[in-house]
Amino acid sequence: MWRLPQKAISFSRIFNYNAAWFLFDWLPRATRHIYRYRAILQPQDVFGRLITHSVVVQITAQFPLVYQYFNQEQLATEWLLAQPAR
Structure with missing residues (x-):
């Protein structure tokens, strides 16, 4: 599961770095090998x-x-666990 910070004020350099890592590093690798449901x-x-x-x-x-x-x-956890395996 992916959770964004609770406060909009948190979207600073830390958010930009985390969002970039998530979008351009982790997500492409996870999608290719593991995940179909989010x-x-x-x-x-x-x-x-x-x-x-x-x-x-x-x-x-x-x-x-x-x-x-x-x-x-x-x-969210229950829904993910109920999804069919790859």
Whole structure:
């Protein structure tokens, strides 16, 4: 699961570095070898939700996985475990 920081103010150099690593390093490797399903835990604040949506829109075009949004980690985990194995 991938979780964006809860506060929009957190999106600084640290976020940019983490987002770049996620988008250009980890995600391409994971998609090639492991993952088809992605559970996304939604931030509580509206700015975090907007940024999450923006990132998902960007990655969906390049990495056509099945994305599902959740507000609770337990529900996200249950959904992931219920998905068929590769």
